[in-house]
Amino acid sequence: MENFVVSARKYRPQTFDTVIGQKHITTTLKNAIKNQQLAHAFLFCGPRGVGKTTCARILAKTINCENLQPDGEACDQCASCKSFNDGASLNIHELDAASNNSVDDIRTLVEQVRFAPQAGKYKVYIVDEVHMLSASAFNAFLKTLEEPPSYAIFILATTEKHKLLPTILSRCQIFDFKRITNNDTVEHLEEIAVKEHIQVEKAALQVIAQKSEGCMRDALSILDKIVSFTNGEVTYSNTLENLNILDEDYYFKLLDCLTAQDLAGAMLLYDAINRKGFEGDLVLNGFAEFVRNLLVAQNAKAAALLDVVEGMQQKYTTTAQKISASFLVSSLNILNEAEINYKMARNKRLHVEMAIIKLNFLQQAIVMASENGGVLKKKRIDGPIAFREKKIESLQITQVGEGQAKLLIQKEVVPATNKIADTEKAEIGSNQRIAPKEKKLEGVTGHTLPKPSKQSLLDAIKAKVGRDYEVREVENPEPLEMEKLKAAWLAFGEKLLSQKQYSAANTFKVASLTILNEDCFKIDIQTVVQKNLIEQERMQLLYELQQLFKNRQLTFKIEASSTEMEALPAPLSSRERFELMAVKNPALKLLKEKLKLNIDY
Structure with missing residues (x-):
C-alpha cells in the first residue's frame, strides 16, 4: 500500500512564489538575494502555520542554488537543489529549540559553525521555536550570532517574539508574518482540490478557512479529514457536521423567536440544538458571532468586515435592517458575560437557558424615551428618596479673649421622618430659599428652645458629661530640676531593689544624669548591658517621671561608653589557641611533629 502523505507536507511550498499570503516577505527576501544584501541573522515571527519554517527552508535552498534564476528563485535542477529536495543537503542544519534548549546544545551548534561548507556557498542554521531556549543558552549564543563567519547564516523562527531577549532581537533582521486571509486560504484549497480531483463547494471551503483562523496548516489538515469522512465529496452540510459547527439557519430562527418574545419557541429550539450534541459554549460563541455579523x-x-459564507451576505443585510442597534449591542454584552461564566457554572444547560431568557425580555428592559431629539434610557426614580435623620447636638465655640474660650451648646431635635411633608414641599420652590423655623423641644409643644447662655468651656463640658466623669484642668508642666530628677531616679532604683532586681538597681545607682533641655535628659552608663537594663524599664520610668513633672513630653536618651567593649580581648581562633598552648608547653608541638599529626583547625 502506498504511503499517504498529508496535504500540509505534500503541497508545502518549494519556491517563494508558491508561499501563500506573505508577499511582503518573499519579495523582500528575493530582492536581497538578487542584490547580494543578505543579513547574517534573520528572525521570522508570527502565528502558527503561516509559513515561517517554510520560508526559512526556501531561503536556505535559494542562496545555495548554483543556477539562480533572474527573478531570485532557485532552479530546482542543480545538485544543491536536488540534495535539498531529497533532504540530504549538508549545508542546512535544523535545530528544534523546544527539545534542545540547553547550553550544551547551543555549544554543539557553535562548534559546527567553525567548519566551512564543503560544497556550496553558505551554511544555514535554522533554529525553530527559539523562544524555548534557556537564558544561559541565549547568552552562549549571543557572540556567535553577532559576529558569525562569512559563510554562516542563522534563521530563527518563533511564535512568541515577546519572550526573546532584547540582545537577540537587536542582532537579527526581523520579519513579521501575518495571518493568511480567508480568501487566500479558499483559493489555495481550490487549487489543491483540482489537483486531487476532489469535488468541493466553495461555501464548505469558506467554513474551513474560518475554522482555521489564518493557519494554512490547520486548513489543509481539516480538508484531509473531511475528504476522508465524505469519501472525496466536500459539501457545506457535511463540513458543518464534521467540524461540529451549528448551521446559521438555527441562529436566524432563534433571533426570530427572541424578537417576537416567544420564550417557549426559543427554549424548544435550544433543546433541539442540545439534542444534536452541541455544547452550550458552542451555542453562546456561535450566536455571539452571528449577532456581531448582524451589527456589522x-x-x-463595514460590509468588508462581514465574515460569512458566500451567498449569505444578502440575508444578513436584510435581517440587520429589522433589528435595532441597541438590541444587538446589549445582546453581545449578555452573551459575552454568559460565555465568560460558562466554565464556572455547575448546571451548564440552565446557565445557557438563563442567557436566552435575558435576551427574550431584552426589548422590555430597554425602555427608550425621546428627549430633545436624543435617545436615552428611562429614569427609574422621579421623586425624592426618603431617608431617616437622627438627633444632632451641635456645639459652638466662640472666641472671648486670650487663652479663653466659651461654649455655646444648642440642642437641635429633628424627628425621624420617612417622607417630606406636603406643606414643606409647597414652600420649596426652584429658586426659593427656606426660611428658618423655630426649633421646638421634642415632646414639648408651645415652647421654643431658650437662647444659649454664655459660660466657660470647662463648665460646658462639665454640664455635658454630668457627674459620671471627673473633669480636671490641664496643669502647667514643672521645670526639669536636677535635684528632683535625681531623687526620683534613686527612688525608682530602690523600687527595683525591693523587687529583687539587683542588677537593674545597681545600674540606676551608678548612672550619671545630664539635663539637655526642658523636655529631655541624658543617661550616661558604662556598658551595653546596663543600657539594656534601663531600656527594659523605660515605659514605667517615663510614666512616673511625666506624672512627677506634669510633662507628657518628657523623655530621655541613653549613651553607653565603648571603652569597656574595646578593652575586651577578641576571641581566639582554634589555631591561635593551639599556638598559645604550644608556647606554654613545648612538648605539645614536639608531639605533633613526631607523630606527623594534621590538626583540623
Whole structure:
C-alpha cells in the first residue's frame, strides 16, 4: 500500500512564489538575494502555520542554488537543489529549540559553525521555536550570532517574539508574518482540490478557512479529514457536521423567536440544538458571532468586515435592517458575560437557558424615551428618596479673649421622618430659599428652645458629661530640676531593689544624669548591658517621671561608653589557641611533629 502523505507536507511550498499570503516577505527576501544584501541573522515571527519554517527552508535552498534564476528563485535542477529536495543537503542544519534548549546544545551548534561548507556557498542554521531556549543558552549564543563567519547564516523562527531577549532581537533582521486571509486560504484549497480531483463547494471551503483562523496548516489538515469522512465529496452540510459547527439557519430562527418574545419557541429550539450534541459554549460563541455579523451588516461601510459564507451576505443585510442597534449591542454584552461564566457554572444547560431568557425580555428592559431629539434610557426614580435623620447636638465655640474660650451648646431635635411633608414641599420652590423655623423641644409643644447662655468651656463640658466623669484642668508642666530628677531616679532604683532586681538597681545607682533641655535628659552608663537594663524599664520610668513633672513630653536618651567593649580581648581562633598552648608547653608541638599529626583547625 502506498504511503499517504498529508496535504500540509505534500503541497508545502518549494519556491517563494508558491508561499501563500506573505508577499511582503518573499519579495523582500528575493530582492536581497538578487542584490547580494543578505543579513547574517534573520528572525521570522508570527502565528502558527503561516509559513515561517517554510520560508526559512526556501531561503536556505535559494542562496545555495548554483543556477539562480533572474527573478531570485532557485532552479530546482542543480545538485544543491536536488540534495535539498531529497533532504540530504549538508549545508542546512535544523535545530528544534523546544527539545534542545540547553547550553550544551547551543555549544554543539557553535562548534559546527567553525567548519566551512564543503560544497556550496553558505551554511544555514535554522533554529525553530527559539523562544524555548534557556537564558544561559541565549547568552552562549549571543557572540556567535553577532559576529558569525562569512559563510554562516542563522534563521530563527518563533511564535512568541515577546519572550526573546532584547540582545537577540537587536542582532537579527526581523520579519513579521501575518495571518493568511480567508480568501487566500479558499483559493489555495481550490487549487489543491483540482489537483486531487476532489469535488468541493466553495461555501464548505469558506467554513474551513474560518475554522482555521489564518493557519494554512490547520486548513489543509481539516480538508484531509473531511475528504476522508465524505469519501472525496466536500459539501457545506457535511463540513458543518464534521467540524461540529451549528448551521446559521438555527441562529436566524432563534433571533426570530427572541424578537417576537416567544420564550417557549426559543427554549424548544435550544433543546433541539442540545439534542444534536452541541455544547452550550458552542451555542453562546456561535450566536455571539452571528449577532456581531448582524451589527456589522447594518452599516454599508463595514460590509468588508462581514465574515460569512458566500451567498449569505444578502440575508444578513436584510435581517440587520429589522433589528435595532441597541438590541444587538446589549445582546453581545449578555452573551459575552454568559460565555465568560460558562466554565464556572455547575448546571451548564440552565446557565445557557438563563442567557436566552435575558435576551427574550431584552426589548422590555430597554425602555427608550425621546428627549430633545436624543435617545436615552428611562429614569427609574422621579421623586425624592426618603431617608431617616437622627438627633444632632451641635456645639459652638466662640472666641472671648486670650487663652479663653466659651461654649455655646444648642440642642437641635429633628424627628425621624420617612417622607417630606406636603406643606414643606409647597414652600420649596426652584429658586426659593427656606426660611428658618423655630426649633421646638421634642415632646414639648408651645415652647421654643431658650437662647444659649454664655459660660466657660470647662463648665460646658462639665454640664455635658454630668457627674459620671471627673473633669480636671490641664496643669502647667514643672521645670526639669536636677535635684528632683535625681531623687526620683534613686527612688525608682530602690523600687527595683525591693523587687529583687539587683542588677537593674545597681545600674540606676551608678548612672550619671545630664539635663539637655526642658523636655529631655541624658543617661550616661558604662556598658551595653546596663543600657539594656534601663531600656527594659523605660515605659514605667517615663510614666512616673511625666506624672512627677506634669510633662507628657518628657523623655530621655541613653549613651553607653565603648571603652569597656574595646578593652575586651577578641576571641581566639582554634589555631591561635593551639599556638598559645604550644608556647606554654613545648612538648605539645614536639608531639605533633613526631607523630606527623594534621590538626583540623
